[in-house]
Amino acid sequence: xxxxxxxxxxxxxxxxxxxxxxxxxxxxxxxxxxxxxxxxxxxxxxxxxxxxxxxxxxxxxxxxxxxxxxxxxxxxxxxxxxxxxxxxxxxxxxxxxxxxxxxxxxxxxxxxxxxxxxxxxxxxxxxxxxxxxx
Amino acid sequence: xxxxxxxxxxxxxxxxxxxxxxxxxxxxxxxxxxxxxxxxxxxxxxxxxxxxxxxxxxxxxxxxxxxxxxxxxxxxxxxxxxxxxxxxxxxxxxxxxxxxxxxxxxxxxxxxxxxxxxxxxxxxxxxxxxxxxxxxxxxxxxxxxxxxxxxxxxxxxxxxxxxxxxxxxxxxxxxxxxxxxxxxxxxxxxxxxxxxxxxxxxxxxxxxxxxxxxxxxxxxxxxxxxxxxxxxxxxxxxxxxxxxxxxxxxxxxxxxxxxxxxxxxxxxxxxxxxxxxxxxxxxxxxxxxxxxxxxxxxxxxxxxxxxxxxxxxxxxxxxxxxxxxxxxxxxxxxxxxxxx
Numbered sequence: 001x002x003x004x005x006x007x008x009x010x011x012x013x014x015x016x017x018x019x020x021x022x023x024x025x026x027x028x029x030x031x032x033x034x035x036x037x038x039x040x041x042x043x044x045x046x047x048x049x050x051x052x053x054x055x056x057x058x059x060x061x062x063x064x065x066x067x068x069x070x071x072x073x074x075x076x077x078x079x080x081x082x083x084x085x086x087x088x089x090x091x092x093x094x095x096x097x098x099x100x101x102x103x104x105x106x107x108x109x110x111x112x113x114x115x116x117x118x119x120x121x122x123x124x125x126x127x128x129x130x131x132x133x134x
Numbered sequence: 135x136x137x138x139x140x141x142x143x144x145x146x147x148x149x150x151x152x153x154x155x156x157x158x159x160x161x162x163x164x165x166x167x168x169x170x171x172x173x174x175x176x177x178x179x180x181x182x183x184x185x186x187x188x189x190x191x192x193x194x195x196x197x198x199x200x201x202x203x204x205x206x207x208x209x210x211x212x213x214x215x216x217x218x219x220x221x222x223x224x225x226x227x228x229x230x231x232x233x234x235x236x237x238x239x240x241x242x243x244x245x246x247x248x249x250x251x252x253x254x255x256x257x258x259x260x261x262x263x264x265x266x267x268x269x270x271x272x273x274x275x276x277x278x279x280x281x282x283x284x285x286x287x288x289x290x291x292x293x294x295x296x297x298x299x300x301x302x303x304x305x306x307x308x309x310x311x312x313x314x315x316x317x318x319x320x321x322x323x324x325x326x327x328x329x330x331x332x333x334x335x336x337x338x339x340x341x342x343x344x345x346x347x348x349x350x351x352x353x354x355x356x357x358x359x360x361x362x363x364x365x366x367x368x369x370x371x372x373x374x375x376x377x378x379x380x381x382x383x384x385x386x387x388x389x390x391x392x393x394x395x396x397x398x399x400x401x402x403x404x405x406x407x408x409x410x411x412x413x414x415x416x417x418x419x420x421x422x423x424x425x426x427x428x429x430x431x432x433x434x435x436x437x438x439x440x441x442x443x444x445x446x447x448x449x450x451x452x453x454x455x456x457x458x459x460x461x462x463x464x465x466x467x468x469x470x471x472x473x474x
Binding site (some may be wrong): 122 | 322323324325326328329331332333335336451452453455456459460462463465466469472474
């Protein structure tokens with residue numbers, strides 16, 4: 001029987017927290033041992049959820065790109081160029097599109113529509129990240 | 135390696151013109167996040183006998199959260215400017231830029247009596263709840279902010295901090311500052327932060343009056359002696375700017391640990407009444423809401439900077455490694471405050 005990577009990391013985290021850190025006398029290294037335990041737990045969760053999160057992200061960003069293409073058909077060239085960046089289907093590829101939309105104008109209805117839809121995707125993304133962070 | 139007490143003894147012997155200075159009761163009180171802080175007694179033979187003075191050493195090891203924005207020379211100058219004002223602050227004696235002499239650039243200032251309970255720990259929360267009941271600290275804490283916001287900053291020479299442009303100049307300058315820290319952090323960023331920055335730039339408020347702004351005025355950043363603020367500490371983020379920037383920090387839920395008391399100690403009504411009466415400045419809650427969003431950006435910038443310091447090997451403290459996930463928490467808060 002072999003352990004999965006997340007389980008291996010979780011057991012290391014538990015050993016650090018319950019067996020190693022309490023035996024460390026000095027405050028600084030003891031805190032470091034506890035911190036290492038916390039970090040290993042988070043990394044374990046990240047590894048465990050990586051495939052599921054990546055699939056969701058790819059699917060949501062692809063759907064967003066399809067929806068935004070007609071919405072932003074008449075947008076300025078810099079916005080349309082930034083939209084093309086969504087060919088790489090990950091959330092970070094939205095980093096160019098958002099400033100371009102703000103640059104186009106906060107009062108522009110199509111920009112507002114696009115931002116609202118983008119925010120749905122960002123909310124889903126940050127919720128997934130929070131599953132690991134907290 | 136020369137120990138801190140040996141460095142201090144040699145340095146103070148020179149500064150005080152004393153043959154030999156003994157360093158007693160040396161104690162480091164904080165590590166990691168920002169500057170190192172050491173408390174000690176300097177004891178020496180003076181012309182009339184043995185003299186002693188309680189002092190505080192603050193050193194910049196060069197790996198602080200604020201990176202090059204962390205400027206001890208500026209902090210020293212601010213403290214000197216505040217000496218003849220009503221702002222309770224430590225008296226600073228020496229700024230030493232030469233790392234050879236004290237191990238890092240450093241300030242030596244008076245050790246002010248008082249304690250600084252952490253509002254993030256249970257004992258601290260109980261301390262502030264008790265002080266709120268007794269009623270003296272809420273007034274003293276508010277009065278300290280009033281003193282900061284009513285100081286004649288031009289007269290005190292604080293305009294060296296930089297005076298923002300008219301209109302929305304202050305808010306835009308702050309956004310620029312924190313955007314710079316984000317860039318320096320090397321963090322890949324996140325589109326929520328781009329959204330937040332776009333929103334902040336598009337909605338930057340006009341600042342009707344400029345005051346000295348502390349930038350992090352909360353319990354945990356002030357010393358308290360006998361239920362009164364004996365010194366405002368952490369002069370790292372001060373600017374000339376919009377007083378609502380500090381007021382927003384008072385009002386934010388981020389600085390309350392499950393209590394309605396502002397900054398864990400001041401009843402809201404008391405704060406509004408006493409602050410407005412003391413400063414003559416009307417609290418503008420709309421501007422405060424804007425600045426709370428700006429604090430979400432600043433928090434993200436801090437955590438990105440911290441995570442970056444660990445990632446690039448400048449700081450090996452694992453507490454900084456953990457802040458990678460604090461970035462996520464700050465972004466989630468920003469998304470919520472932006473309404474999604």
